[in-house]
Each structure stands twice: as structure tokens, then as C-alpha cells.
Amino acid sequence: MRTSRSWWWLSGVVVGALGLGISYLAAGLLRVRESPAVAVAEGVIDLTPGSVARWAIETFGTRDKAVLLAGMFVILAIVFALLGRAARTRWWVTVVGYVVLAVLAGIAVVAKPGFTVVNIVPVIVGFVTWLIGLAVMAELLRRWELVEASDDAATDPTHSRRGFFVAAGAVGGVALLSAFLGKLAGNTRDQVEKDRRLLRIDEATKPVVPRGVKVDVEGVRPWQTSADDFYLIDTAILKPNIRLKDWELRIHGMVGRELVLSYDDLVARGISEDWITLNCVSNEVGGDLIGNAWWSGVRLAGILAEAVPDEAADAVLQTSEDGWTCGTPLSVMTDDRHAMLAVFMNGEPLTVEHGFPVRTIVPGLYGYVSACKWVVDMEVTTFDAIEAYWTGKGWSEQGPVKLASRIDVPDDGADVSVGTLVCAGTAWMQHTGIEGVEVSLDGGAWTAATLGRVPSEDTWVQWRAEIEVDEGDHDLRVRAIDKNGDVQTGVERDVLPDGATGWHTIDFSAS
Structure with a gap:
């Protein structure tokens, strides 16, 4: 009896995995992006407090979602093992456990935007698979136990034991195969990448980095950020794969005329291009959640003018294909800044990770209130009537970027030579511009830096300064001055x- 009893744990795990695998396969066959596991994971992200979300971004960076999935599957494995063990003497506990898991998955699926009845089918399929799978495995284990408990010396438990292990191996194999086939069946990435390769927009040009923007100091971050190096922050476990023919943008709400634009409708309005720097509100002082690129798209001011917004409206609630939302001031989408629906980045169609086929770009605002990837809906409304994703987690309602600067050279903790030290970095204040940058050695007088040229006020600027350093340990800090004459504050805020404030400060040694 003791030999077979321990295998009830294993039966729970393999049956649990089988249900997940079969539900994932059903989601793939039905082209449901939010498979139960994905919907639950994204639901966990949605319910995560803002401080915890910030900690995860700071700690794990772009690996935060992988860590979440790994942790979720470890917890599920433990739960499935406990349910398998409970089935030996209290089968109803296991059934109740499966019901609870299925209900939680169903709630997560129903809560996703664009829910239809088809979306719940994978949950039902997974639940039924759990019930049938556990019934089969429980029957095999009970036969094994009966044989072991038999007083008949002629009874050999080997056959029963072998039958269980064969069944457990088969169930585990089917679970893995189902997950693999589900990934193949639901994979529309190849079709989307084909759309990207074939996409041509004559008005979208290749970027030419303007002369004089670089300070030509080795170690300074590139003035133009490639798509691969551009920071990525979003809440999607699986990035939306949207075909060009399927994309639509609905503009509605407090408007005189509702608009529904296809991709062709959008680009037919004419392409506008500009260098624009974007940065994340989670970027700490001196951080790298910032990038500068050549964006090609359609100006939002003209499109929103066609919709005729109500005079009382002051916000636009943007919604992504995956359900993420942000509230953007209507005024910044309709003034003279280069707010756009971007379709190309650095002369190439947007990558899926960066929002293909269409995303929103609004200079001068942090991304959490403006940069909606995979945008499919814009509701003209008021801030009093909405609560967007991050504002519901404690971030402020409106997020204008803050005056900031960063030291790229020398590195923090570097060893340098005594004498003249060349230091360099970047500064930014989009839609206002940078007038000057200053550095201070060991808390002494501020020394003005030389600035690179910029094509507009919506990009960051590189700076370069020379200071004399003596032997020993030193600290270097930087501050920027914007074109309104405001000086970057040294007050440190989270x-x-x-958005964070404070002077970026590094330590180095000279010898």
C-alpha cells in the first residue's frame, strides 16, 4: 500500500498538466489569444498593486512576465499534486478544487475585452479533461493498491504497477504534445511577419541621423535607438498578432462623428515623420528606460478634428488589443506637437513587440499615459469619467515628462587617469527642449557642458564636458536646464x- 500511495501526487500533476495542455490546444484551434493560462496570468498582472508592479520591473526588467509564468506554474504543480493526493480518499475535494480552478480561469477569460462565448470553450475542455484524466489514473492506482493488498501470493503487482506508469507517461506525453500543437495552431506570428515584410509605404523614409547630434565620445549611448535596443514595457503575456487586414481603430464617445479606420484608411491620410524620444515613468534617475527613434505615422490632430470632439471633453481613453488602457489629455493630441498614430519605426514597419501594426506616439508625455501599442479604440471622454490601467494602480492621472539628464561616461565605479577628464551623456525635456547641461565634481561649482545639435525639441540631446581631476576618489553629478529656464531639481523622488527626480551621480577613482 505504501508503495503506490506516493504516486497519487504524480497522478495529480500529470492530469493537471494534461488539462492545461488540452485547453491550450483548444484555444489555438479556435484562434483564442487568451487561453485560460494566459488569461489568468494577465489577470494577475491587472490585479497586481502598483508598487509590486514597479518592483517587478526594476528587479526583473523584461523578464518579469517569464518569472510570473514560472511562479504560476510552480504553484499550479503544487496544487495539482495536492488535489491528486486528496483524490485517494476524498475524491470530492479534488472535484471541488478543479471547479474552483475552472471558475477562476473562466472569470479571467470573461474579463478580457472582446469576450465571446467561444473564448470560454478552452476552459470547459480543460475542466472536462481533468475529470476524465483523474478518473482513469485513479482507477489504475486503485487496482495497483488492491493487488498489493491481496493475500494471494500468486498475485503479481508488476502488471498493475506497469500499467500505471505507462498511463502516467502517456498522459504526460499527451500534455506536452498538446501544448506544442496548441502553439502551432494558434501561431499567427508567421502571417503577421509576412504582412510586415510585404508592407510598403512610399512616404515612410529611412532615417538620416542629423549632423552634429553626436558628441563623439566613446561610451555615450547612441543618439538613435534601434528597435532591438528600445525599451519594452507592457502587460501582455502574449503579444497581440494583428493582421493588417484585421486592424481597425474606432474613435467614438464625446464626438460629433464616430470614425472607424482601417489600415488603408489611416495611411491614405498622409504620412508625417519626426525624431521623437520616448521614456517610461518607471525610469529611475540615470536609468535606460528611454529611447529615441525616427517615427513615421499619421498626425492625430487631423484625425480627431474629423471626429469633432465635444467642447467638454478633455481626455482620450486609448485601448490596446490586449485590453490595456491609458488616459491621454485631448489637448496634447490636438495641439502643434507631433502626436501621431505611428506605423513605422526607424524606416521599417513596427515590430510586433513595439505595437505592429499601429501604436500611438505623443511627445512630452510618459508612455503610461500616451504610448498605446496595438491601439484599436479611442474614446473621447473626460478624466472624471475614466480610470486607466496605471492610474488605477497609484500613478498620477496626467504624466508630462520631467526635466532629466544622465551621465554615460565615465561609468559608475570607473578608474580614470589624473588630469583632464572627458565626461558625456544625455539630457531630455521633450516638447520644451534643453538649453544647457552642467556638471559638478565633488559638490563644487557647476561647469557648463557643450551640447550636440537636435532636430527638434522632442528629442534628447547629447552633452560633453571637460573637468580636471586629481588623484583619489570622486563623485560627479549632472543637471539640465530647459528652454523655459527651469533648472533640474536635485530633490530625490521615487x-x-x-516620475523620478534628482541629479544623476556617479563615483569614480583617478590615479
């Missing part, structure tokens, strides 16, 4: 609720 990224929550509306």
Missing part, C-alpha cells in the same frame, strides 16, 4: 506617482 518614480511613483509621476
Whole structure:
């Protein structure tokens, strides 16, 4: 009896995995992006407090979602093992456990935007698979136990034991195969990548980096950021794969005329291009959640003018294909800044990770209130009537970027030579511009830096300064001055609720 009893744990795990695998396969066959596991994971992200979300971004960076999935599957494995063990003497406990898991998955699926009845089918399929799978495995284990408990010396438990292990191996194999086939069946990435390769927009040009923007100091971050190096922050476990023919943008709400634009409708309005720097509100002082690229798209001011917004409206609630939302001031989408629906990045169609086929770009605002990837809906409304994703987690309602600067050279902790030290970095204040940058050695007088040229006020600027350093340990800090004459504050504040402040300071040694 003791030999077979321990295998009830294993039966729970393999049956649990089988249900997940079969549900994932059903989701793939039905072209449901939010398979139960994905919907639950994204639901966990949605319910995560803002401070925890910020900690995860700071700690794990772009690996935060992988860590979440790994942790979720470890917890599920433990739960499935416990349910398998409970089935030996209290089968109803296991059934109740499966019901609870299925209900939680169903709630997560129903809560996703664009829910239809088809979306719940994978949950039902997975639940039924759990019930049938556990019934089969429980029957095999009970036969094994009966044989072991028999007083008949002629009874050999080997056959029963072998039958269980064969069944457990088969169930585990089917679970893995189902997950693999589900990934193949639901994979529309190849079709989307084909759309990207074939996409041509004559008005979208290749970027030419303007002369004079670089300070030509080795170690300074590139003035133009490639798509691969551009920071990525989003809440999607699986990135939306949207075909060009399927994309639509609905503009509605407090408007005189509702608009529904296809991709062709959008680009037919004419392409506009500009260098624009974007940064994340979670970027700490001196951080790298910032990038500068050549964006090609259609100006939002003209499109929103066609919709005729109500005079009382002051916000636009943007919604992504995956359900993420942000509230953007209507005024910044309709003034003279280069707010756009971007379709190309650095002369190439947007990558899926960066929002293909269409995303929103609004200079001068942090991304959490403006940069909606995979945008499919814009509701003209008021801030009093909405609560967007991050504002519901403690971030401020409106997020204008803050005056900031960063030291790229020398590195923090570097060893340098005594004498003249060349230091360099970047500064930014989009839609206002940078007038000057200053550095201070060991808390002494501020020394003005030389600035690179910029094509507009919506990009960051590189700076370069020379200072004399003596032997020993030193600290270097930097501050920027914007074109309104405002000086970057040295008061240190956290990224929550509306962006970090403080002077970026590094330590180095001279010898």
C-alpha cells in the first residue's frame, strides 16, 4: 500500500498538466489569444498593486512576465499534486478544487475585452479533461493498491504497477504534445511577419541621423535607438498578432462623428515623420528606460478634428488589443506637437513587440499615459469619467515628462587617469527642449557642458564636458536646464506617482 500511495501526487500533476495542455490546444484551434493560462496570468498582472508592479520591473526588467509564468506554474504543480493526493480518499475535494480552478480561469477569460462565448470553450475542455484524466489514473492506482493488498501470493503487482506508469507517461506525453500543437495552431506570428515584410509605404523614409547630434565620445549611448535596443514595457503575456487586414481603430464617445479606420484608411491620410524620444515613468534617475527613434505615422490632430470632439471633453481613453488602457489629455493630441498614430519605426514597419501594426506616439508625455501599442479604440471622454490601467494602480492621472539628464561616461565605479577628464551623456525635456547641461565634481561649482545639435525639441540631446581631476576618489553629478529656464531639481523622488527626480551621480577613482 505504501508503495503506490506516493504516486497519487504524480497522478495529480500529470492530469493537471494534461488539462492545461488540452485547453491550450483548444484555444489555438479556435484562434483564442487568451487561453485560460494566459488569461489568468494577465489577470494577475491587472490585479497586481502598483508598487509590486514597479518592483517587478526594476528587479526583473523584461523578464518579469517569464518569472510570473514560472511562479504560476510552480504553484499550479503544487496544487495539482495536492488535489491528486486528496483524490485517494476524498475524491470530492479534488472535484471541488478543479471547479474552483475552472471558475477562476473562466472569470479571467470573461474579463478580457472582446469576450465571446467561444473564448470560454478552452476552459470547459480543460475542466472536462481533468475529470476524465483523474478518473482513469485513479482507477489504475486503485487496482495497483488492491493487488498489493491481496493475500494471494500468486498475485503479481508488476502488471498493475506497469500499467500505471505507462498511463502516467502517456498522459504526460499527451500534455506536452498538446501544448506544442496548441502553439502551432494558434501561431499567427508567421502571417503577421509576412504582412510586415510585404508592407510598403512610399512616404515612410529611412532615417538620416542629423549632423552634429553626436558628441563623439566613446561610451555615450547612441543618439538613435534601434528597435532591438528600445525599451519594452507592457502587460501582455502574449503579444497581440494583428493582421493588417484585421486592424481597425474606432474613435467614438464625446464626438460629433464616430470614425472607424482601417489600415488603408489611416495611411491614405498622409504620412508625417519626426525624431521623437520616448521614456517610461518607471525610469529611475540615470536609468535606460528611454529611447529615441525616427517615427513615421499619421498626425492625430487631423484625425480627431474629423471626429469633432465635444467642447467638454478633455481626455482620450486609448485601448490596446490586449485590453490595456491609458488616459491621454485631448489637448496634447490636438495641439502643434507631433502626436501621431505611428506605423513605422526607424524606416521599417513596427515590430510586433513595439505595437505592429499601429501604436500611438505623443511627445512630452510618459508612455503610461500616451504610448498605446496595438491601439484599436479611442474614446473621447473626460478624466472624471475614466480610470486607466496605471492610474488605477497609484500613478498620477496626467504624466508630462520631467526635466532629466544622465551621465554615460565615465561609468559608475570607473578608474580614470589624473588630469583632464572627458565626461558625456544625455539630457531630455521633450516638447520644451534643453538649453544647457552642467556638471559638478565633488559638490563644487557647476561647469557648463557643450551640447550636440537636435532636430527638434522632442528629442534628447547629447552633452560633453571637460573637468580636471586629481588623484583619489570622486563623485560627479549632472543637471539640465530647459528652454523655459527651469533648472533640474536635485530633490530625490521615487518614480511613483509621476516620475523620478534628482541629479544623476556617479563615483569614480583617478590615479
